[in-house]
Amino acid sequence: MSTERESMEFDVVIVGAGPAGLSTACRLMQIAKETEQEISVVVLEKGSEVGAHILSGAVVEPKALDELFPKWKEMGAPMDTPVTSDEIYFFTGPESALKVPNMLAPKTMHNDDNYIISLGNLTRWLAEQAEELGVEIFPGFAAAEILYNEDGSVKGVATGDMGLDVDGKPKDSHEPGMELHARYTVFAEGCRGHLGKQLIKQFSLDNGRSPQHYGIGLKEIWDIDPAKSKPGLVIHGTGWPLSESNSSGGAFLYHLNDNQVVVGLIIDLNYSNTYLSTFDEFQRYKHHPLISAHLKGGKRVSYGARAIAKGGMNSLPRMSLPGALIVGCNAGTLNFSKIKGTHTAMKSGMVAAETLAKALANSESSTTELNSYNRDFRESWAGEELHASRNFGPAMHKFGTYLGGAFNFIDQNIFRGKLPFTLKDNTTDHDSMKKVDDCKPIDYPKPDGVISFDKPSSVFLSGTNHEENQPVHLTLANADIPINVNLPMYAEPAQRYCPVGVYEVIIEDDKPRFQINSQNCIHCKTCDIKDPSQNITWVTPEGSGGPNYPNM
Numbered sequence: 001m002s003t004e005r006e007s008m009e010f011d012v013v014i015v016g017a018g019p020a021g022l023s024t025a026c027r028l029m030q031i032a033k034e035t036e037q038e039i040s041v042v043v044l045e046k047g048s049e050v051g052a053h054i055l056s057g058a059v060v061e062p063k064a065l066d067e068l069f070p071k072w073k074e075m076g077a078p079m080d081t082p083v084t085s086d087e088i089y090f091f092t093g094p095e096s097a098l099k100v101p102n103m104l105a106p107k108t109m110h111n112d113d114n115y116i117i118s119l120g121n122l123t124r125w126l127a128e129q130a131e132e133l134g135v136e137i138f139p140g141f142a143a144a145e146i147l148y149n150e151d152g153s154v155k156g157v158a159t160g161d162m163g164l165d166v167d168g169k170p171k172d173s174h175e176p177g178m179e180l181h182a183r184y185t186v187f188a189e190g191c192r193g194h195l196g197k198q199l200i201k202q203f204s205l206d207n208g209r210s211p212q213h214y215g216i217g218l219k220e221i222w223d224i225d226p227a228k229s230k231p232g233l234v235i236h237g238t239g240w241p242l243s244e245s246n247s248s249g250g251a252f253l254y255h256l257n258d259n260q261v262v263v264g265l266i267i268d269l270n271y272s273n274t275y276l277s278t279f280d281e282f283q284r285y286k287h288h289p290l291i292s293a294h295l296k297g298g299k300r301v302s303y304g305a306r307a308i309a310k311g312g313m314n315s316l317p318r319m320s321l322p323g324a325l326i327v328g329c330n331a332g333t334l335n336f337s338k339i340k341g342t343h344t345a346m347k348s349g350m351v352a353a354e355t356l357a358k359a360l361a362n363s364e365s366s367t368t369e370l371n372s373y374n375r376d377f378r379e380s381w382a383g384e385e386l387h388a389s390r391n392f393g394p395a396m397h398k399f400g401t402y403l404g405g406a407f408n409f410i411d412q413n414i415f416r417g418k419l420p421f422t423l424k425d426n427t428t429d430h431d432s433m434k435k436v437d438d439c440k441p442i443d444y445p446k447p448d449g450v451i452s453f454d455k456p457s458s459v460f461l462s463g464t465n466h467e468e469n470q471p472v473h474l475t476l477a478n479a480d481i482p483i484n485v486n487l488p489m490y491a492e493p494a495q496r497y498c499p500v501g502v503y504e505v506i507i508e509d510d511k512p513r514f515q516i517n518s519q520n521c522i523h524c525k526t527c528d529i530k531d532p533s534q535n536i537t538w539v540t541p542e543g544s545g546g547p548n549y550p551n552m
Contacts, residue, residue, distance in 0.1 A: 216499065
């Protein structure tokens with residue numbers, strides 16, 4: 001621990017200003033007001049502002065928001081596009097699709113009473129509510145290190161040093177990080193959080209659980225022809241183009257107000273074909289006539305991507321440890337059967353706040369493991385929802401899109417998630433990649449600049465920026481070996497699973513060289529998840545680096 005660091009003391013430090021972290025903060029301060037407790041709460045956010053790193057579809061179920069702020073409509077929450085109609089399709093080919101009658105879709109896919117929103121804008125609104133309640137929020141400060149007490153319990157976090165060069169040496173602008181000490185620390189970093197990942201491993205929080213499973217969600221916002229605008233229309237789909245490589249996932253297109261649509265593709269990261277390119281699959285999907293009809297005549301205005309933790313209840317780790325809690329997508333509370341995680345992440349934070357308020361009121365030692373949180377979350381409606389959906393993902397992985405879809409209809413609509421058995425998927429996503437000799441190359445068409453685009457222009461639209469002369473935040477455990485020892489360097493899959501071209505194989509003097517363009521990184525975490533040899537680790541760059549999403 002550096003002696004140069006200054007330190008600050010709080011009752012609760014929350015890492016991450018997403019839905020889970022901000023809901024924790026808001027509920028904690030509500031309880032403090034109700035019980036006349038004095039509780040000091042600070043939220044750290046690595047983005048340049050709250051919402052800068054938030055990306056989601058997003059169709060949101062307002063159940064948690066109804067509980068947290070019952071008068072959210074009067075308070076001006078940015079939830080003003082109610083879902084008006086649902087359409088679900090099986091894309092059977094590049095120009096064909098079958099529409100699924102709503103009565104044959106799993107009930108979890110129905111969106112009655114839900115809203116199409118910008119999750120980034122909702123988190124900005126939640127941050128305003130938190131600050132009005134007395135929470136301190138520090139955007140642009142990345143929690144880079146976990147601090148521990150002598151007994152091994154979590155003491156807090158330290159922010160990363162600012163002003164280091166690429167070799168880790170101080171520049172003239174160097175400022176040491178700051179230590180934030182807390183009685184309790186809440187890790188709400190989102191999917192595949194850097195610090196949460198460390199804690200899960202160190203405290204064996206995932207013992208007895210299935211491995212976490214992930215998808216990568218790629219998304220664009222388009223301004224469209226006003227004549228085509230249908231605010232409230234929700235389209236979901238599956239099948240092509242992923243079916244061509246025997247991969248799975250789902251697609252979406254949502255109509256917002258103000259003549260905008262959001263279009264996206266979620267690709268399950270258990271895919272096996274090393275030639276699959278996540279970015280190019282998304283660009284290809286937009287050319288399906290059912291989708292391109294909405295986009296033609298419009299203009300793409302934003303692009304981004306983010307990993308999704310979709311293992312559900314089967315993969316949910318123990319969420320408490322001495323001195324700390326792990327909440328939201330950092331633990332994996334998303335309900336993949338609904339393709340929604342905001343309401344469950346918020347509820348996990350609200351339950352965490354209630355747990356922490358009791359501990360603080362009882363003056364419990366910070367070393368006390370807050371085991372009641374695990375029970376209370378599982379007994380909440382969010383936990384019950386995850387339990388009822390526990391078979392959804394494993395069924396799709398085991399039986400495929402069509403048989404898996406049929407199973408899930410029976411499980412969700414007829415048995416309501418109460419079948420007397422639990423399907424498991426215990427193969428990790430990074431172990432599912434086949435060797436290059438066993439894979440069929442995929443010939444992706446060149447972008448037309450109208451519906452489909454290239455990576456450089458897409459990175460530009462994400463607003464991504466990193467100081468170039470800083471330590472590379474994509475680290476190799478062993479730089480002397482290829483990323484995937486089972487594949488020739490020319491077929492290195494990182495070139496294709498990364499959605500923004502961070503990784504390249506450069507041929508110099510007939511020899512391949514692996515290059516990391518870390519300044520392009522949009523913090524999606526896909527490389528940390530999918531790398532077959534698990535040689536890449538994503539760590540926090542300098543605070544405020546990364547994408548700057550305006551309203552994703």
